Amino acid sequence: MSENTSAEVFVKIEEDARNHLSGDKLRNALDFIAYLKDSGRTWTFSDYHPEFCYMGELTCLISYHKFDETTLNYVRQIIEAAGNRFANDLFPSWNICCWQHEDDLYEPDSFPVDEDLKDFARSNVWKCIRCGGCGTPGGGRRTVFGKEFDNACCNVFQFVNPDNEMLEKIKILMELQKHIIADSKKK
Numbered sequence: 001m002s003e004n005t006s007a008e009v010f011v012k013i014e015e016d017a018r019n020h021l022s023g024d025k026l027r028n029a030l031d032f033i034a035y036l037k038d039s040g041r042t043w044t045f046s047d048y049h050p051e052f053c054y055m056g057e058l059t060c061l062i063s064y065h066k067f068d069e070t071t072l073n074y075v076r077q078i079i080e081a082a083g084n085r086f087a088n089d090l091f092p093s094w095n096i097c098c099w100q101h102e103d104d105l106y107e108p109d110s111f112p113v114d115e116d117l118k119d120f121a122r123s124n125v126w127k128c129i130r131c132g133g134c135g136t137p138g139g140g141r142r143t144v145f146g147k148e149f150d151n152a153c154c155n156v157f158q159f160v161n162p163d164n165e166m167l168e169k170i171k172i173l174m175e176l177q178k179h180i181i182a183d184s185k186k187k
Contacts, residue, residue: 020064097155126158
């Protein structure tokens with residue numbers, strides 16, 4: 001996959017959001033897309049959704065979901081069986097999946113992190129639902145600001161229908177991610 005920064009692609013990504021969402025969910029998705037566009041990230045397309053990269057490293061993806069009632073019940077069972085939160089107003093939904101580039105999400109000297117953000121990150125670790133996306137169903141052990149999590153999804157964080165307050169924290173985590181990537185490139 002080649003990376004691109006084309007404005008036309010961001011128009012397509014925005015159109016996808018408009019085709020799946022409305023109201024606050026749409027406003028928040030468009031706000032996050034604008035942030036990604038302005039934050040120096042490039043994009044690639046997987047089979048299903050746009051993926052955003054920084055310095056050649058995958059940082060996040062955005063996905064949208066609409067299900068009929070039968071599929072929705074099946075999805076609910078899978079999500080809850082893994083120990084993840086499922087809300088009745090979940091669908092239609094959009095979510096941000098963020099990758100962690102080191103086994104340990106840490107606080108680099110160049111980017112201090114307050115306890116509120118650490119707690120936010122820890123409370124949004126997503127447990128593996130055995131989708132097979134990572135090639136190792138069952139998840140893995142991840143450390144997020146000193147706390148270990150077993151069976152964590154390869155996406156590590158999934159933020160479903162984030163509101164404005166969550167988006168501001170997600171953006172800070174995304175900036176932290178840029179520092180961690182830059183640090184890893186120096187090694």
